[in-house]
Amino acid sequence: MNNLANAALAAALSLLPLPGLAHIHLQPESAQAGQVLDLALVVGHGCAGASTTALRVSLPAGVTAEPLAQPGWQPVTGKGEIGWQGGPLPEHDKARFVLRATLAADVQPLVRLPVIQTCGQTEQRWIDPEAGDDHPAPALTVLPAK
């Protein structure tokens, strides 16, 4: 593509509402109750000008999880919380942090995994309850077990 076409495409894309894409979200975004699955926490950017140095994920009722190995990062496990520390992940870089999650058979149909993103001395709290909020907690839709 030539530069003009690139510029036009970039301009068109910037007009699209893409809530959540640049934040922290989960892949996949849905799962089944009772399932064991690998969930990627997709980190779209650092905290306002600073590189990411740690991530902490709160585990709600009905969800247990362990952090999988991530090169350059130390997995951290605690009571009701998992995460990674290390990096740093440069502010504008995107990365996936994978956790192996086990969903209880009676887990809620919408599970939120609040994340605290630490960037050196600052932090960004991804804990808002609604998808349209400024800093929504990553969410997982849970379908009934087959």
Ligand SMILES: [Cu+2]
């Ligand atoms: Cu964002």
